[in-house]
Amino acid sequence: MRQFVFYNPTQIVFGEGKTSDIGRYLKGQKCLFLYGSTSIKQNGIYDKVIDSLKNHDVTFVEKSGVKPNPVLSFVHEAIDLARKEQVDCILAVGGGSVIDTAKAVAAGFYYRGDVWDFFVDKARITKALPIYVVLTLSATASEMNSGAVITNEATKQKFNIRSEGLFPKTSILDPTNTYTVPKKQAANGSVDAIVHLLEGYFTGKYPNTPIQDGFVETLVRTVIATTKKILENPTDYDARANFMWSATLAFNGLTTAGVGDYGFPNHMMGHSLSALYNVDHGASLSIVFPAWLKHNEPTLSDRLTRFGKEVFGKTGAKEAIAAMEEYFHAIGAPVRLSEVNIDKGEIKKIAENAVSLAKKWGLKNYTEDVIAKILEFAA
């Protein structure tokens, strides 16, 4: 195993009905209450949160309107509001987009310059507001990690930040809050969790990692089995619960601790699809990941064979890739650029955009040419 530092101080409060406890953790504070659309008003989560805040003497100011692939302009607005209202903390009620927005606001609150400086490594985050979460969509694991991804609309860059201060203090994971997640978003979340797990699994440089391998295979198997159940029966509690905890563990640092240097080449390429064409994050990954596997099949043959056997009960590397693609297809996730109306002629443009993130993330082998070659497999 390679050397690593593992640190994750987020408290997870898991279970049906826990949403009504959120006020207890914020007691006596004034918070910026961030959320996305009106859906949390329709499904009752909004009322539960508000009641709990009031019951625990939490004061708050609301800001709604966070969109998928959350944008920098919204972060700026929210920072202004947080400062004007002098809040003590941020409460994010939503999925990855809302939590990531909360993290960017938390980091920007104390910083005199433009918060985007953190994303382009012009400045380091030294202080952040405390963040609390009520999760309503399982996918990104932002509820239990220290990272956030924001899109700068002006520069068409979808970039990330990471800092110890951005771990949420407490995240409430109430599986019933995900009962009303639409099938398309459930599928996106499933893809996201799987690709989070498999970026480390397939790019980790250290060979002897039985713990991490077993954990990843367990979680991928669980995500696949539970996604199918969720799409059939959206109120299957056990399926929602097992999916929720799997998605959180998929990207909280556990499965990559010790695997040595690893990269996020699929996220790198996927982010460009989102930045340029506003493709859903999950959909961007279901398109890119099978293409990446096909491109790398010759060097990943042994690993793919093991993966295919452990996760799909298949024999052979090519069969493992086919099974992965087939699964994405079966849950309604796109696996070709054409399925999200991106013409093959755009590949050069996508590669040009992606290469800037490849540089930022130290993915040295990913030149424009290599990225274009990979994307050809998704054409």
Next chain:
Amino acid sequence: MRQFVFYNPTQIVFGEGKTSDIGRYLKGQKCLFLYGSTSIKQNGIYDKVIDSLKNHDVTFVEKSGVKPNPVLSFVHEAIDLARKEQVDCILAVGGGSVIDTAKAVAAGFYYRGDVWDFFVDKARITKALPIYVVLTLSATASEMNSGAVITNEATKQKFNIRSEGLFPKTSILDPTNTYTVPKKQAANGSVDAIVHLLEGYFTGKYPNTPIQDGFVETLVRTVIATTKKILENPTDYDARANFMWSATLAFNGLTTAGVGDYGFPNHMMGHSLSALYNVDHGASLSIVFPAWLKHNEPTLSDRLTRFGKEVFGKTGAKEAIAAMEEYFHAIGAPVRLSEVNIDKGEIKKIAENAVSLAKKWGLKNYTEDVIAKILEFAA
């Protein structure tokens, strides 16, 4: 999955050479430096720690002599010393016994009464000194949990405490620090890690827990495979590393989060063997656990069958138990009371002692009669 709270803020710093970084985490503090025997002076760990402390301007007062099955009288002495020297924190260099002692001292430091009050639920821990760890023996996972077990020599009780403040701040896991662990202790650690994993696996009340099951099976497989390698080649880095991380993850809260009510019946009985006859903790468990499985085989048949298949590649519940016992035997761990010179005639006395812990831990079905019946399988 059942509701749960997961919280584990210990920072793990893992890898060869990390021992020399310990001073960095204690910078500017005065610590009580606790350890066991002179073995850390022989294998060079002592010098590395001292050098690192000096390099980072850490002042310290030493106290050595922690014994396996650590005792209350030593805890009392160490609390007196810590108060007299007005230390800011505790540095534990050792295995579970040293870390558990550090936790008891950390908790007792601020308490006016006898620290044993915490163990018999007469008082609650509200404040504790910060704890730092350099691990030299993998077994108990005390380096990444909030519990500690101490034996009261006067009352012959081996009891435990648990409190959020007792999570170590930082634990250094340097696999090379375990190269000189004797075979008997390596075997004890292997048994301890396995039984930690399997208490939850076999007693958890909730049926649909694919994540936890997969994690436990992965870790048990890894512990078994690496123990065999370690006994053959004590300086096999990868084996030591994978064993070390497995043992930590075996009891840091991860594998039991969500499994519902579960118990520690084997630890309950094992603690009595240690309290009454000073049997090593690992050895007490390798004797008790197969007996407990045999007693419970009728009700655990399905679970045992799955376990046998996933971990040993065996078919059948009885075959799973046999494989477990065979493994303990193969690594030199005792599986019968007679192997640690305890006569069958002692069973009544052991059961009488164990039942007080059964009561404390809410193991209602474990009357003296039941405990005696289980122990008969180990006669």
